[in-house]
Amino acid sequence: MTKIGIVGLGIMGGPMASNLLDAGFEVIGFDLVTSSLERLSAAGGNVASSAGQAAAESDVVITMLPNHPQVEAVALGEGGILDSAKPGTLYIDMSTIRPETARRLAQVGGDRGLRVLDAPVSGGERGAIDGVLSIMVGGSEEDFASAQPIFAPLGKTIVHVGPAGAGQTVKAANQLVVGGTYALVAEAIVLLEASGLDASVGLDVLAGGLAGSRILELKRKSMVAREFRPGFRIDLHHKDMGIILDAARDAGVALPVGNLVAALIASARAQGYGQLDHSALLKVAENLSGKGDAA
Missing domain, CATH: 3.40.50.720 (NAD(P)-binding Rossmann-like Domain)
Structure with a gap:
């Protein structure tokens, strides 16, 4: 054994x-x-x-x-x-x-x-x-x-x-995509709700089309319900964004969207959301539009 x-x-x-x-x-x-x-x-x-x-x-x-x-x-x-x-x-x-x-x-x-x-x-x-x-x-x-x-x-x-090290580089790319997807799903929820629509229904449609993703599959209901029990904390994703940007610097490439996502996640920490799930990027999107805690 x-x-x-x-x-x-x-x-x-x-x-x-x-x-x-x-x-x-x-x-x-x-x-x-x-x-x-x-x-x-x-x-x-x-x-x-x-x-x-x-x-x-x-x-x-x-x-x-x-x-x-x-x-x-x-x-x-x-x-x-x-x-x-x-x-x-x-x-x-x-x-x-x-x-x-x-x-x-x-x-x-x-x-x-x-x-x-x-x-x-x-x-x-x-x-x-x-x-x-x-x-x-x-x-x-x-x-x-x-x-x-x-x-x-x-x-x-x-x-x-x-x-050796390749696994960590691929994981950095994974976290780049995950962070960006959460940020966009958050903005979609803010847009749908501000337009007077049921975000749950709208996301159900998105999940079945080209915009579908594992994040929409697993997290759309909890995000609309504002349930942010940590499966993966904002604090840890902030750490990962640092790894991503360092890896980009070492590789000599620009990640303009990645830099923006890193800033949004850093903002989430600064607003006190570090211990929440990374889907709590929704709170940042709400605050930027005057719809959330900081309104």
């Missing part, structure tokens, strides 16, 4: 751990939040006292953390994952971080005899719970093939997209 260590058992990592347990894997997890460890234990998993212990006792280690500083701390820090994992261990970072950090992890891990993949995901909390995430993987073809049994209970679309 493959033993999997998971560091980070939050909104995404917790359901992923449950799905791996359901698939028959032995899971040992670590998180700084006690309630997350309690949920893992109740589901049949084992609890580690540190990220290093989770790595030392596992054949595969997964990190699912908010940003690159947390990943670097648990992976590269003294007594962390790269210090503690046995040679040959497969280390899969499924966080959304900078491509350059992913490449550094692959380099340092490889020097220590580890196999490293960057495998960020898309699909949000619902996708993690249902095991239908989209997983974009950077690293070697051989290591990707070895990871397939691990990815299978977690995702539906699982694609090797290139060498």
Whole structure:
């Protein structure tokens, strides 16, 4: 039996751990939040006292953390994952971080005899719970093939997209499209309602035509109802927009719409919406038209 260590058992990592347990894997997890460890234990998993212990006792280690500083701390820090994992261990970072950090992890891990993949995901909390995430993987073809049994209970679309760091670059492109789509759906709702129309009916029509998207499919009802319970917080999407703009700078390309979306998401944080779901871009669109909280 493959033993999997998971560091980070939050909104995404917790359901992923449950799905791996359901698939028959032995899971040992670590998180700084006690309630997350309690949920893992109740589901049949084992609890580690540190990220290093989770790595030392596992054949595969997964990190699912908010940003690159947390990943670097648990992976590269003294007594962390790269210090503690046995040679040959497969280390899969499924966080959304900078491509350059992913490449550094692959380099340092490889020097220590580890196999490293960057495998960020898309699909949000619902996708993690249902095991239908989209997983974009950077690293070697051989290591990707070895990871397939691990990815299978977690995702539906699982694609090797290139060498180390490539997964993070594709994830940046994903977040660019997601942010822009949310911004436009928000403006569509404001337009429909200001015109005296039922936005629910209008979005039902849009969802069935060329404007249809996964966001319209999953989020149109909650957005019209102004239900913004976080599946993916504005604060995290703000972080991702920084990754996107840095990647564009490194690639030498202009992202004019991306810059505008980044500004809208930054505005959402400045207005106090950082802990809400990224669909709360609707509140920014309302405020700009004098229809919302700031009116």
